[in-house]
Amino acid sequence: MWTSLSFRFPLILLLCVAIAPHRSLQAASHDRRALKELSATQIATLVSQKDPLQQLDHTNPSSHLSRILIPRVSGTANNTLVKDYIISTLRKLNWHIQEDNFTDTTPLGKKPFTNVIATKDPKASRRIILAAHFDSKYFSTEEFLGATDSAASCAMMLDLAEALDPLLEKRKKAQEAGEAVDDDVADTTLQLVFFDGEEAFVSWTDTDSIYGARHLAAKWQETYVTNDKQRLLGNPMTELSTIEHLVLLDLLGAPNPLIRSYFIDTAWLFDAMASVERRLGESGAFTYGNEKSMAPGKWKSYFRKRTKEDSNLGYMGDDHVPFLQRGVSVLHVITEPFPAVWHTPRDDASALDFPTMRRWNIMLRVFMSEYLNLSPEEVKTTRADEQNASKRSEAELSHGS
Numbered sequence: 001m002w003t004s005l006s007f008r009f010p011l012i013l014l015l016c017v018a019i020a021p022h023r024s025l026q027a028a029s030h031d032r033r034a035l036k037e038l039s040a041t042q043i044a045t046l047v048s049q050k051d052p053l054q055q056l057d058h059t060n061p062s063s064h065l066s067r068i069l070i071p072r073v074s075g076t077a078n079n080t081l082v083k084d085y086i087i088s089t090l091r092k093l094n095w096h097i098q099e100d101n102f103t104d105t106t107p108l109g110k111k112p113f114t115n116v117i118a119t120k121d122p123k124a125s126r127r128i129i130l131a132a133h134f135d136s137k138y139f140s141t142e143e144f145l146g147a148t149d150s151a152a153s154c155a156m157m158l159d160l161a162e163a164l165d166p167l168l169e170k171r172k173k174a175q176e177a178g179e180a181v182d183d184d185v186a187d188t189t190l191q192l193v194f195f196d197g198e199e200a201f202v203s204w205t206d207t208d209s210i211y212g213a214r215h216l217a218a219k220w221q222e223t224y225v226t227n228d229k230q231r232l233l234g235n236p237m238t239e240l241s242t243i244e245h246l247v248l249l250d251l252l253g254a255p256n257p258l259i260r261s262y263f264i265d266t267a268w269l270f271d272a273m274a275s276v277e278r279r280l281g282e283s284g285a286f287t288y289g290n291e292k293s294m295a296p297g298k299w300k301s302y303f304r305k306r307t308k309e310d311s312n313l314g315y316m317g318d319d320h321v322p323f324l325q326r327g328v329s330v331l332h333v334i335t336e337p338f339p340a341v342w343h344t345p346r347d348d349a350s351a352l353d354f355p356t357m358r359r360w361n362i363m364l365r366v367f368m369s370e371y372l373n374l375s376p377e378e379v380k381t382t383r384a385d386e387q388n389a390s391k392r393s394e395a396e397l398s399h400g401s
Helices: 013-018 038-050 064-066 079-092 147-176 212-221 264-282 320-324 355-372 383-400
Strands: 096-106 107-117 127-135 186-195 243-250 331-335
Touching: 038 264, 038 355, 064 079, 064 147, 064 383, 079 186, 096 212, 096 383, 107 212, 107 264, 127 147, 127 355, 147 186, 147 243, 147 355, 186 212, 186 355, 212 320, 243 264, 264 331, 264 355
Parallel strands: 127 186, 127 243, 243 331
Antiparallel strands: 096 107, 107 186
């Protein structure tokens, strides 16, 4: 991704992003709505049901983060290893997997790319997308791990799928049985997109960057949906038009991030995520080990306060751009300023902060549960689950000390 206005992106694309319509016939219309807030008991269940750090622990060789945190430049064997790991993890949950394979021309010649699209319910007529890129940047002189860019985000997405899958499954079965569900989100599913080829091979331009996002957005714009639920909605619909919102994660995992609201039409979603943060912080859910800065009254918000003077900001190049240009509603969750380790060899495991990653993980769980109106208390825990949770809490304390 880029921020410089002077040389890293053509002015014509900058203007296109800045004036791109945020609602169009191509994009699903799902305007601001009130999200049903989880109760304190529901939040406690959701936070404790599955250890928020187990799969983000780089010292555990079997964690999601460890399996992703390797050099994984597009077109390499390591890239395929990471792609296959993402797919196998989600297939174990019986999510529907699509591999968007294509070849594109880069400054270093033709390269293969594969976007991974995982959908909980492919028959749903609408979807909210949570996305991140899984490739790492190419450097000719050194290997680059890209811990914040964006291995941590990908690991968080896999953990989120595992944490919410029982709730999504229960809601799906209830819907199939004809039981009453919230009409506002009754037919909205969660879809995870792992973009390949976000990074430039040489320098960021409109042709040497976001290879996967550019390909998928163009493909979905021309692909008409075929399932019965979507056909019943009337006019022919493209895959692009069934997206309610695209939530893009990038450069997360380092301590003290700052997130701003980039687009007016998703300011309400930004506020909803900030509300989740506030309620979790005040409840003590961020407290972790000996990390005092996460305690109630001590923690500081990751979200910049919005003002009445806020306007659409079109200068941030990232995987959301091709979708934004086609009218898709975007919530861009990226820290600005970028982490100090950005595009340096120091963007390795040492750049990641356990309390920060844990905080992001539980915030995403609550935010997405409230968006989809899931009910965490409906998942029952066994005595073995409780014992395992106790052991994990002890392990967390040792990390924090």
